[in-house]
Amino acid sequence: MDILYLLIPLSLVLVFVIAALFWWSLRSGQYEDLDGPGYRILMDDDRAGTEGKRGTVDPDQSEKPDK
Numbered sequence: 256m257d258i259l260y261l262l263i264p265l266s267l268v269l270v271f272v273i274a275a276l277f278w279w280s281l282r283s284g285q286y287e288d289l290d291g292p293g294y295r296i297l298m299d300d301d302r303a304g305t306e307g308k309r310g311t312v313d314p315d316q317s318e319k320p321d322k
Contacts (some may be wrong), residue, residue: 282287
């Protein structure tokens with residue numbers, strides 16, 4: 256029973272910390288653009304970063320002959 260005197264205040268402190276972190280994330284705009292990152296992945300131009308790298312093969316990614 257004595258453990259409740261420790262657990263209840265600790266749980267209340269934890270709830271207030273979580274609520275404060277959630278409030279901070281709302282105020283700092285963390286949830287403003289939920290669709291943007293998904294569209295950025297789809298609209299990524301893969302050809303933009305490949306200039307000058309044609310013909311090079313990473314040794315770890317090279318094809319290995321089948322046995």
